Amino acid sequence: MPTHYVQRRVTVPPKFKIELEDVEDRICTLLDECTQQLKSEKSISTSCRIAGGWLLGQQSHDIDVALTDMMGIDFANHLAAFAQSKGVETGHISEIKANPEQSKHLATATVKIFGIDLDLVNLRSEAYAEDSRIPTMVFGTPLEDALRRDITINALFYNVHSRTVEDCTEKGLVDLRDRRIRTPLPPLQTFLDDPLRILRCLRFAVRLGFDIDPEVGDIMEQSTVRDALIAKVSRERIGEEMSKMMKVTDSASAGPNPVSAIHSIQKYKLYDAVFGITGLGEDSPLCPPADPVVAVASATVLQMLIDPNSVVTGQPPLPAVHPSLLQTLSSDPTCLSRLFMACALTPYNGLMYQDKKKKNHLVAEHVIRESLKVGTQNHYLDGIPLLLSATKLAKSTVLNDEKRFKTPSERVAIGMFLRERAIHSPLNGTHWSLSLLFSLVTELSQKFQVDSGFADVDEAISIVNTYNKFAARIEELGLTTAADARPILDGREVISALGSSKPGRWMAVILDQIMQWQLEHPAGKKDECVAWLQQQQAEGKLVIEDTNLSSEPKAKRTRAK
Numbered sequence: 012m013p014t015h016y017v018q019r020r021v022t023v024p025p026k027f028k029i030e031l032e033d034v035e036d037r038i039c040t041l042l043d044e045c046t047q048q049l050k051s052e053k054s055i056s057t058s059c060r061i062a063g064g065w066l067l068g069q070q071s072h073d074i075d076v077a078l079t080d081m082m083g084i085d086f087a088n089h090l091a092a093f094a095q096s097k098g099v100e101t102g103h104i105s106e107i108k109a110n111p112e113q114s115k116h117l118a119t120a121t122v123k124i125f126g127i128d129l130d131l132v133n134l135r136s137e138a139y140a141e142d143s144r145i146p147t148m149v150f151g152t153p154l155e156d157a158l159r160r161d162i163t164i165n166a167l168f169y170n171v172h173s174r175t176v177e178d179c180t181e182k183g184l185v186d187l188r189d190r191r192i193r194t195p196l197p198p199l200q201t202f203l204d205d206p207l208r209i210l211r212c213l214r215f216a217v218r219l220g221f222d223i224d225p226e227v228g229d230i231m232e233q234s235t236v237r238d239a240l241i242a243k244v245s246r247e248r249i250g251e252e253m254s255k256m257m258k259v260t261d262s263a264s265a266g267p268n269p270v271s272a273i274h275s276i277q278k279y280k281l282y283d284a285v286f287g288i289t290g291l292g293e294d295s296p297l298c299p300p301a302d303p304v305v306a307v308a309s310a311t312v313l314q315m316l317i318d319p320n321s322v323v324t325g326q327p328p329l330p331a332v333h334p335s336l337l338q339t340l341s342s343d344p345t346c347l348s349r350l351f352m353a354c355a356l357t358p359y360n361g362l363m364y365q366d367k368k369k370k371n372h373l374v375a376e377h378v379i380r381e382s383l384k385v386g387t388q389n390h391y392l393d394g395i396p397l398l399l400s401a402t403k404l405a406k407s408t409v410l411n412d413e414k415r416f417k418t419p420s421e422r423v424a425i426g427m428f429l430r431e432r433a434i435h436s437p438l439n440g441t442h443w444s445l446s447l448l449f450s451l452v453t454e455l456s457q458k459f460q461v462d463s464g465f466a467d468v469d470e471a472i473s474i475v476n477t478y479n480k481f482a483a484r485i486e487e488l489g490l491t492t493a494a495d496a497r498p499i500l501d502g503r504e505v506i507s508a509l510g511s512s513k514p515g516r517w518m519a520v521i522l523d524q525i526m527q528w529q530l531e532h533p534a535g536k537k538d539e540c541v542a543w544l545q546q547q548q549a550e551g552k553l554v555i556e557d558t559n560l561s562s563e564p565k566a567k568r569t570r571a572k
Contacts, residue, residue: 027176027184029066029169034125035074039171041124042076045086045093046172055089057081060134060153060168060177067164067187067219073121073128077168080150083120083131090131091122099124135159137204154179158195161208162186162215166195190221198230206240209281210252217256217271231279240284249285250383254391257355259347269351270310270322274461276355277303286355288374290381291364300358300374309354309456316452317347324464329455330475333482335491336448345389346445353395353449360399360453375399390440400433401446402453407477419527425485426493426530435494443494444482451478489533498525499540508541509548509555517555524553 031039042059049055056079063075078086084106091101102123120131136151137159151159157166157179163186168177178184180195192212194201202209209231216223223231230236240249256272276282282303315322316332317340339346362374376396385391409415416424429435435443454474458465465471485491502514505521521544528543529535547553 027187029174029176031174034127037125038074038127038129039174041094041097041099042090042171044097045090048093049089055081057086059171061171062160062168063165066167066169066176069218073130075130075132077132077134077153077156079134079153082133083118087120087122087129087131090124090129094124102128153177157183159204160195161201161205161211163193163195164221165215190219191224192216192221192227193224194227198224198227199233199236202230202236203239205244206236207244207248207252209236209240209279210249210256210285213272213275213279213281214252214256217268217275223275228279231281237281237284240281241287246289246382246384250385253285253352253355253383254348254385254388257348257351257389259351269348269354270307270314273310273351273355274307277307282306282358286358286378286382288378288382291377298362300362301360303358304461305358305456306355307461308459309357309452310351311461312456312459313350313354313449313452316448316455326464326468327472329472330479332448332451332475333479335482335486336444336451336478339442339444343440343442345440346442348389349391349394349398349440350445350449350452352389352391353398354452356395356399357453357456360402373399393438394436394440397433397436397439397441398446398449401441402450404428404431404433405447405450407454407474410481411477420531421484422488422490422533423527423530425488426490427527429485429490429494430526437495447478447482451475490530493530496526496529498522499529499535499537500525500544504537504541505544508544509553511555515556521553521555 039061046057046059049057058079060077061074062077065074084104087104087106091104094101104120104122107119107121118132121128122131123129134151134153134156135148136155137148153168157168160166163180163182165183166178166180167183167187168179169175170177176184182193182195186193192215194208194212212223212227212231215221257269259269276285286303311322315324315329317337319328319331356375356378359373359375359378363371364374364377365371373396376392379385379392379395383391387393416428418424429443433441434446435441451474455465455471458467458471458474460466500508500522502518502522505518505525506512506514509521524547525540525544528540532539544553548555
């Protein structure tokens with residue numbers, strides 16, 4: 012039985028009507044009155060229409076306002092002055108310049124009013140010269156502007172003056188009712204004008220639970236548009252779209268939106284265009300990446316573990332994951348986005364490349380930094396490489412190895428394992444529970460086929476039970492917070508206890524040994540640890556390189572005259 016995702020879908024009322032909240036009503040009134048003043052006092056005619064996700068009821072901290080025959084920055088200055096004359100405070104006005112080379116064709120002005128960012132931009136029409144792919148922007152009518160937008164449901168306008176919804180393409184309301192993602196113009200033209208619209212189509216489809224129109228899907232798979240996406244769109248804009256697709260707002264039940272996004276990218280053959288390796292020059296990974304379907308399998312398994320009812324495979328369900336492995340999902344709002352982005356990068360798991368100095372680096376880290384350029388937001392750049400590295404340390408065969416976790420004692424062995432940087436590094440957004448959960452996902456995904464489920468369900472169940480048993484043992488031993496514990500003695504106290512003069516490289520080793528003593532003696536006191544440490548020193552079990560104890564004084568440096 013093919014894997015089926017229980018898709019969360021946005022409810023579309025039979026009759027589309029906008030019900031304004033109080034702050035939205037005040038914004039519309041202010042916009043309307045400002046245009047009236049411009050006309051009466053300065054003979055400037057313009058009108059305002061709200062566009063974008065706001066009409067679809069999407070939660071947002073900004074509202075897109077389209078203007079007739081006026082640039083956004085000019086209207087922003089008039090609006091700010093008018094608002095202040097009415098006693099309404101406004102924020103700083105900022106402007107993002109157009110960048111046609113990267114398919115950013117419009118300049119946008121932003122001003123905050125009533126706590127909402129208004130993104131102001133002119134209605135536009137575009138003309139292309141025969142010898143250039145860069146359009147010339149001119150003022151346009153509402154219809155001309157609507158036809159240049161990414162999808163029909165985003166081409167709907169809310170006229171703030173008449174307080175009505177305008178469907179200039181005569182397709183938007185139909186597509187909204189039929190839950191369809193379609194472009195206002197032929198999809199090839201729409202995508203070549205701005206190839207980022209390919210990813211925007213996917214994002215709106217998975218967010219709203221809509222279906223991509225077959226003609227749109229066919230064009231997405233063409234190499235022409237994939238090449239245009241790589242050549243014309245900045246990596247920052249691609250990374251921003253991916254971040255939005257991975258965004259999860261409900262930590263209790265993510266819904267299959269990130270899974271559907273990763274699946275759609277694989278389905279429409281866009282993985283290399285989005286996650287491909289860029290900027291390495293002659294450097295290359297030592298091995299080719301795995302098939303992108305691995306990313307889909309990983310994301311599906313993750314979704315299955317955190318919300319079993321959202322994925323239907325027709326197979327017996329897996330055991331519920333131990334609660335401790337899911338604890339961070341509710342306390343860290345960014346971790347699910349990070350986990351799903353890590354799933355998207357699993358085709359690169361274990362792959363390295365060499366720089367010019369022959370030093371090895373993780374390919375996945377390079378993709379995050381250079382191909383997506385998402386940086387450390389949501390701990391993508393610093394956290395995901397650690398999650399991927401943890402999959403090499405935490406496997407069911409390792410967790411099941413009794414000898415591995417019996418020396419010098421079970422409590423010490425497990426506690427020190429949890430303190431490994433790849434397993435637990437809060438500053439980088441990794442927690443031992445997340446690392447074990449992602450390792451479980453990675454291990455299960457290797458046994459999972461997207462079209463048919465697990466090849467051996469009993470084996471998959473056994474793997475989950477192994478991780479659950481290990482998590483339960485962590486709780487039984489009282490080690491859930493061991494990874495965050497500080498050594499009972501600090502550096503100064505160690506120096507004092509050992510009669511040293513100053514710390515050196517040896518200090519890290521000593522502190523590590525102190526932590527092992529702490530794990531073995533959870534109720535131990537400082538003085539007991541000091542006594543143990545001094546006994547270890549007396550028995551010659553500590554190696555301290557204290558170069559400052561030399562009796563020979565350092566030669567003074569003479570200054571040349």
